[in-house]
Amino acid sequence: MSLEIVVVHPDLLGTYGDGGNGVVLAQRARWRGIAAELVDATSGEALPTGDLYCLGGGEDAAQTASAERLRDEGALERAVGRGAVVLAVCAGYQILGTSFAGADGRAISGVGLLDVRTVKGNGRRAVGELLAEPADGRLPQLTGFENHGGLTIRGPDVAPLAEVAAGVGNGDGTEGAVFGRVIGTYLHGPALARNPALADLLLSWATGRRLEPLDDAEEAALREERIAAVRERRLRHRVRYELGSSS
Amino acid sequence: MSAGLCPVSAGSLPVRTRAAAAATRAVNGLSRRARAGHGTVAGGRVGLALDPLLLERLAAGRPTALVSGTNGKTTTTRLLAVAIEGALGPAAINATGSNMPAGHVTALAAAPPGAPAVLEVDEGYLPRLIATLGPEVVVLLNLSRDQLDRTSEVRMVASKWRRALAASPATVPVANADDPLVVWAASGAAKPVWVGAGLSWREDAVGCPSCEGRIGFAAGEDGGWACRCGFSRPPLDVRIDGDDVVLAGGRRLRVALALPGRFNRANAVMAAAAAAAMGAGWEDAVRRVGEVDEVAGRFAVVGVAGCAARLMLAKNPAGWRELLDLVCPGERPVVVGINARVADGRDPSWLWDVPFERLRGRTVVATGERCRDLAVRLRYAEVPHRTVRDEVAAVRAAWMAGRGAAAAGPGARRAPAPVAASSAASSEGQVDFIGNYTAFTDLMARATRTGA
Numbered sequence: 075m076s077l078e079i080v081v082v083h084p085d086l087l088g089t090y091g092d093g094g095n096g097v098v099l100a101q102r103a104r105w106r107g108i109a110a111e112l113v114d115a116t117s118g119e120a121l122p123t124g125d126l127y128c129l130g131g132g133e134d135a136a137q138t139a140s141a142e143r144l145r146d147e148g149a150l151e152r153a154v155g156r157g158a159v160v161l162a163v164c165a166g167y168q169i170l171g172t173s174f175a176g177a178d179g180r181a182i183s184g185v186g187l188l189d190v191r192t193v194k195g196n197g198r199r200a201v202g203e204l205l206a207e208p209a210d211g212r213l214p215q216l217t218g219f220e221n222h223g224g225l226t227i228r229g230p231d232v233a234p235l236a237e238v239a240a241g242v243g244n245g246d247g248t249e250g251a252v253f254g255r256v257i258g259t260y261l262h263g264p265a266l267a268r269n270p271a272l273a274d275l276l277l278s279w280a281t282g283r284r285l286e287p288l289d290d291a292e293e294a295a296l297r298e299e300r301i302a303a304v305r306e307r308r309l310r311h312r313v314r315y316e317l318g319s320s321s
Numbered sequence: 322m323s324a325g326l327c328p329v330s331a332g333s334l335p336v337r338t339r340a341a342a343a344a345t346r347a348v349n350g351l352s353r354r355a356r357a358g359h360g361t362v363a364g365g366r367v368g369l370a371l372d373p374l375l376l377e378r379l380a381a382g383r384p385t386a387l388v389s390g391t392n393g394k395t396t397t398t399r400l401l402a403v404a405i406e407g408a409l410g411p412a413a414i415n416a417t418g419s420n421m422p423a424g425h426v427t428a429l430a431a432a433p434p435g436a437p438a439v440l441e442v443d444e445g446y447l448p449r450l451i452a453t454l455g456p457e458v459v460v461l462l463n464l465s466r467d468q469l470d471r472t473s474e475v476r477m478v479a480s481k482w483r484r485a486l487a488a489s490p491a492t493v494p495v496a497n498a499d500d501p502l503v504v505w506a507a508s509g510a511a512k513p514v515w516v517g518a519g520l521s522w523r524e525d526a527v528g529c530p531s532c533e534g535r536i537g538f539a540a541g542e543d544g545g546w547a548c549r550c551g552f553s554r555p556p557l558d559v560r561i562d563g564d565d566v567v568l569a570g571g572r573r574l575r576v577a578l579a580l581p582g583r584f585n586r587a588n589a590v591m592a593a594a595a596a597a598a599m600g601a602g603w604e605d606a607v608r609r610v611g612e613v614d615e616v617a618g619r620f621a622v623v624g625v626a627g628c629a630a631r632l633m634l635a636k637n638p639a640g641w642r643e644l645l646d647l648v649c650p651g652e653r654p655v656v657v658g659i660n661a662r663v664a665d666g667r668d669p670s671w672l673w674d675v676p677f678e679r680l681r682g683r684t685v686v687a688t689g690e691r692c693r694d695l696a697v698r699l700r701y702a703e704v705p706h707r708t709v710r711d712e713v714a715a716v717r718a719a720w721m722a723g724r725g726a727a728a729a730g731p732g733a734r735r736a737p738a739p740v741a742a743s744s745a746a747s748s749e750g751q752v753d754f755i756g757n758y759t760a761f762t763d764l765m766a767r768a769t770r771t772g773a
């Protein structure tokens with residue numbers, strides 16, 4: 075049996091390199107001897123049946139088009155009902171919520187797989203390194219790059235993925251959302267390239283197996299560097315602030 | 322040349338403009354001498370502060386062409402300036418990277434009155450420049466995603482181009498008919514020149530800009546495209562056929578280029594078509610662009626710590642795809658360099674849109690400030706590689722690895738492989754370096770200093 079990994083609407087939600095999440099999942103499965111099939115499911119065709127679905131970031135008009143298509147089709151909800159695993163990033167995360175703000179600020183209905191809604195932020199886009207401490211203590215720190223204008227408000231039924239250590243995330247000090255086997259996040263990078271432990275968590279959900287560790291030395295080096303870059307920037311800011319206030 | 326384009330003397334410019342132009346030149350001279358910069362932008366800013374209309378006034382009375390698009394701007398600008406030199410004389414041209422108004426002012430302030438101007442223009446600034454300068458020709462190369470942490474959406478840019486061109490009826494767009502977004506922008510103009518320049522990156526072009534439907538592309542790179550709504554590739558005025566360019570009347574000319582790659586052929590044909598629209602002869606234009614062998618260091622073979630490296634610049638997935646086509650197949654070691662400074666875009670996630678898988682089987686070294694992002698990307702592409710943060714050390718490492726066993730014994734040189742014996746003589750010991758913007762410019766600066 076082969077693991078079916080579906081990258082959802084790369085023609086609409088492929089603007090931020092998040093298609094890499096599918097590549098990471100497929101390779102980490104194959105390197106452990108688990109056959110994996112990576113499928114690019116463009117918006118013009120029916121969403122195929124899969125074990126794992128990845129949604130990425132995209133531009134406003136494309137995000138609306140993708141949400142409408144997924145809502146009309148209903149295939150993603152059915153897949154989740156069957157136990158499929160979903161990782162949705164940025165615009166994809168917002169699409170999985172109950173509603174999000176379109177280009178003109180109007181609320182657009184989402185797929186409703188996560189009890190979150192996203193509203194237009196107050197002006198400045200959140201752009202920069204995002205570092206977050208996962209609610210699930212078994213996962214190490216999450217690192218990535220965020221680039222979004224929305225504020226995401228969680229309903230009572232959905233847990234945050236992590237607490238923000240640096241950056242903006244949802245906008246209330248938390249980052250992302252988890253419900254069952256569905257994860258939404260603002261982490262680009264792509265998320266799974268910078269957080270292989272998160273990739274393995276998704277794979278273990280999808281396969282029901284415990285996975286043996288891989289040699290992730292290069293991922294570890296990248297993580298170390300990005301986490302250090304965030305710390306260094308905060309230190310610089312603090313020094314500037316203290317110098318500024320003493321004068 | 323039409324009557325409106327006759328050269329004006331400096332004396333016809335207002336005093337304020339002459340003073341502002343002089344200040345532009347003076348500040349640029351100072352900044353060059355102080356080595357504070359390349360002396361291309363600071364003076365332009367001062368000049369614009371003294372006379373906000375400086376750009377329009379300096380451009381008045383010149384035959385002017387603007388060149389814009391996501392990829393190929395710098396190369397095409399240079400090729401167009403060369404192509405019109407025989408017909409119109411030496412052109413004012415902005416230095417690489419200075420493609421916003423301060424850079425344009427600098428270029429024009431340094432040029433004699435009446436000299437033609439060929440200006441590379443940032444995609445976002447193009448509508449404003451079309452409106453203020455009313456150029457004779459605008460070259461529209463392509464539109465695809467560029468730096469991800471900028472927020473300009475390519476579709477919005479195309480719509481703004483379209484409105485600006487519709488409002489400037491005397492301007493002739495020389496437009497890439499293979500890019501639907503470019504066609505959308507240019508089809509509102511009075512008399513566009515359609516060039517079949519090709520498009521290898523279609524991920525940003527599948528959504529129809531006219532109806533939001535999906536555009537279908539015919540198989541192969543040179544195929545047409547059409548949407549169900551009727552929006553489709555216009556009939557070509559100029560097309561590329563192998564090594565030839567073919568004009569609408571059936572006239573055929575051989576284009577022999579010193580620059581490598583399919584995309585440079587496209588840039589050269591776009592430049593020649595623009596030159597023809599400005600009054601140059603096709604034959605003369607094609608001959609002149611053929612002689613250009615490097616543009617602002619791109620494709621130059623330079624010495625880096627005693628090794629010969631061919632330097633190439635790619636700023637986004639479309640550009641990387643073009644250069645991977647150029648270096649693969651091949652057998653030279655490849656050094657790939659990535660930075661993520663403001664000029665590069667601070668998020669290198671786009672690396673995952675680049676088909677690095679094509680480098681399998683090659684000697685590959687990852688370098689630059691974000692070499693660790695690149696190393697992870699190459700790992701998942703199953704491309705064995707080394708990671709060397711310093712660019713010069715990386716070129717050196719690739720060169721040594723490329724010499725293989727020969728490196729073990731001093732002086733024991735060996736041809737890289739028997740299959741390419743004829744080309745080996747010229748490429749032996751050469752390394753291909755592909756970097757994004759600051760990775761490329763950093764290495765170019767260090768290579769010049771090395772002077773090897």
Ligand SMILES: [Zn+2]
Pocket residue numbers: 529530531532533534535548549550551552
């Ligand atoms: Zn259409």
